Amino acid sequence: MKIIVADDDELQRMILSAVLKEIGHTPIEAEDGAEAFDLLCKHRASVLVCDLSMPGMDGNALTEKVRATIHDRYVHIIMVTGHDQLAARQHALKLGVDEFMGKPLEAATLIARISIAERLVRHEALLQEKNRILEEAQRIIEQDLRAAARAQQRVLPGARVDGPLCSFYSAFVPSSFVSGDMFATFDLPDGRTGFYAIDVSGHGVSAALLSVAIGHLVTQDYFLANSFAPDGTPEPARLAAALNARFYHEDGDDYFTMFSGIVDHATGMLHFCQAGYPLPVIVSPSGATHEVGEGGFPVGLLADVPFDSGSVPLAVEETLVLYSDGASEAEDAQGTAFGEERLAQVIIDARARDVTTIPDAIVAALTAWRGQPSLDDDLTVLVCQRRTQE
Amino acid sequence: MIKVDTSEPDICVVVPDSERLTAANATAFKDHLVGLVDSGTARFVIDMSGIGFVDSSGLGALVGVLKRVGNRGEIVVCGLTDSVRQMFRITRMDRVFAAYPDRAAAVAALKETL
Numbered sequence: 001m002k003i004i005v006a007d008d009d010e011l012q013r014m015i016l017s018a019v020l021k022e023i024g025h026t027p028i029e030a031e032d033g034a035e036a037f038d039l040l041c042k043h044r045a046s047v048l049v050c051d052l053s054m055p056g057m058d059g060n061a062l063t064e065k066v067r068a069t070i071h072d073r074y075v076h077i078i079m080v081t082g083h084d085q086l087a088a089r090q091h092a093l094k095l096g097v098d099e100f101m102g103k104p105l106e107a108a109t110l111i112a113r114i115s116i117a118e119r120l121v122r123h124e125a126l127l128q129e130k131n132r133i134l135e136e137a138q139r140i141i142e143q144d145l146r147a148a149a150r151a152q153q154r155v156l157p158g159a160r161v162d163g164p165l166c167s168f169y170s171a172f173v174p175s176s177f178v179s180g181d182m183f184a185t186f187d188l189p190d191g192r193t194g195f196y197a198i199d200v201s202g203h204g205v206s207a208a209l210l211s212v213a214i215g216h217l218v219t220q221d222y223f224l225a226n227s228f229a230p231d232g233t234p235e236p237a238r239l240a241a242a243l244n245a246r247f248y249h250e251d252g253d254d255y256f257t258m259f260s261g262i263v264d265h266a267t268g269m270l271h272f273c274q275a276g277y278p279l280p281v282i283v284s285p286s287g288a289t290h291e292v293g294e295g296g297f298p299v300g301l302l303a304d305v306p307f308d309s310g311s312v313p314l315a316v317e318e319t320l321v322l323y324s325d326g327a328s329e330a331e332d333a334q335g336t337a338f339g340e341e342r343l344a345q346v347i348i349d350a351r352a353r354d355v356t357t358i359p360d361a362i363v364a365a366l367t368a369w370r371g372q373p374s375l376d377d378d379l380t381v382l383v384c385q386r387r388t389q390e
Numbered sequence: 391m392i393k394v395d396t397s398e399p400d401i402c403v404v405v406p407d408s409e410r411l412t413a414a415n416a417t418a419f420k421d422h423l424v425g426l427v428d429s430g431t432a433r434f435v436i437d438m439s440g441i442g443f444v445d446s447s448g449l450g451a452l453v454g455v456l457k458r459v460g461n462r463g464e465i466v467v468c469g470l471t472d473s474v475r476q477m478f479r480i481t482r483m484d485r486v487f488a489a490y491p492d493r494a495a496a497v498a499a500l501k502e503t504l
Contacts, residue, residue: 201446202413250457253420253450257481276481295480298446301453302486329445337443337473377445 001118002026002043006036006050006062007080012105016049019107020114033057037065046073046121047114049101052081052088060095067096074124076117080105145177145205152178152208155215160356161185162387165265166193169383171359173326179378180207180256181324182215186223188262190232194223195384196239196260198299199277199324201253203378210254214243227262234262236273237307240299244307247300255301259293259322263314263386270314273307275299278340280322282314287348292320319355320384321347323362326377330366338369358383392422401500402426403435403493411441411448420451424458432463435496439469444477456486464488464503468496 003020005027007013017027028043030036034057036050048066052059059079066075076098081088083102092100099113153172161168168185180200188194198214200207218239226242229235239260247255257276264271274293281289292312297305314320323343330338343362350361359381367373395403404423408415423434436452438444444452456465468490470478478484490496 199446201450253454255446255450255453257446279480295482297482298449301450301481305482325446329443 002045003047004045006030008054033062047076047117049078063095149177163187167385171363171381173379175375178208180211181378181380182211186220191265193263197322198256198258200256234271235309236260237309240273240275240307244299248303255298257298269311271311283319285317289344316386322382324380326379401433402431405437410443412445413447416447416451420454423455427458434465436467466496
């Protein structure tokens with residue numbers, strides 16, 4: 001181990017160096033504090049034995065400089081002082097000295113002090129190595145998560161989808177890298193438009209794995225095959241029942257809430273199944289809002305529960321807005337939830353300006369409410385606007 | 391995080407010692423109650439009067455315990471606050487967990503089923 005020995009007294013340095021060599025270390029001698037500091041940096045040494053009184057930069061000044069500037073490793077500082085310099089030692093301790101040795105030097109004391117320092121230096125090296133491994137592992141995990149987030153984004157529709165009969169505007173904000181939310185929109189035959197939004201319980205990677213699995217499973221064909229009665233009547237509850245049968249596990253805890261809908265443009269009706277998802281709102285041109293649905297069992301939570309299809313008129317002039325519970329439950333610094341009423345006001349105000357701005361207006365309002373850029377829970381906003389037919 | 395009152399024979403009254411049942415404590419809550427189920431307790435009153443917020447993970451934990459109890463017993467809740475009642479309504483948990491205004495009413499109702 002390299003040890004910097006700083007003393008203006010040549011004899012003192014020689015004695016220290018001789019003992020250190022004897023026990024297998026490499027002493028590097030310095031005549032004053034400034035030289036000791038340069039050698040410490042040059043040799044990246046972790047142990048310094050220094051005299052308190054030296055011309056120029058003394059032991060205290062050297063200690064202060066080491067503590068203020070060397071942060072990539074811990075430098076163990078052993079200071080040599082007179083035995084009776086108690087006040088000086090207390091002052092030096094405050095500045096950052098680790099141990100003291102009295103004059104005249106005893107070889108046994110020096111050897112004991114150095115072996116303590118050596119243990120600490122080894123321990124620190126071990127910690128640094130562990131830390132390096134952890135940082136590397138974290139870097140790889142984050143890299144994987146970013147790749148997973150990109151993969152998830154690719155499953156999602158774009159922020160704006162202009163179908164022949166309906167436009168959708170959306171915002172999708174994961175609380176961290178990946179999201180337990182998922183949604184999709186479908187142009188269906190017979191002048192109908194389909195869509196769904198889900199929110200897997202919890203958040204993070206395990207929720208995201210399920211949300212992406214659902215995103216891949218529920219294609220347009222799957223949606224079509226599972227959302228209609230044999231006579232062709234829209235029955236979105238069938239989709240929830242099919243997914244419930246598929247994702248319910250006796251010993252599992254994962255489940256998701258869902259809202260799925262079919263807009264029948266010929267009749268002007270929205271057929272929907274509300275499976276525990278927050279109640280969407282319909283905004284009328286006058287700015288009045290009303291909630292859609294009354295609730296329903298979440299999907300995958302309980303076996304063989306009934307799911308209901310409902311329907312409400314959705315006029316061309318009206319706007320349907322879905323949001324995941326990350327919106328209403330977002331809390332400010334005091335723990336107050338944003339709530340449905342504030343959300344409704346944000347939606348009404350944004351719609352009055354331009355219906356396409358609703359998703360971003362909600363994200364902006366929640367970000368301002370929370371007072372920080374990240375969200376606690378995953379957020380999805382999906383706005384459905386029927387198009388006026390020419 | 392949970393206080394358990396077993397002064398009633400065969401009925402375990404559980405009082406979560408937190409104002410929230412969320413992803414942060416849902417697993418610990420469930421593990422604790424599943425431990426009680428596995429050691430023979432089958433009738434629970436969960437006193438939610440101190441809980442202002444249950445998130446999806448909290449709901450999952452409650453249902454997880456219910457699944458563990460299965461047909462051997464019963465779980466009822468009491469003292470639902472407005473926000474929790476709303477959450478139970480939207481997820482239909484009001485049809486899964488019988489709810490009572492307070493602990494005495496819940497214990498009395500459970501006793502009748504004994």
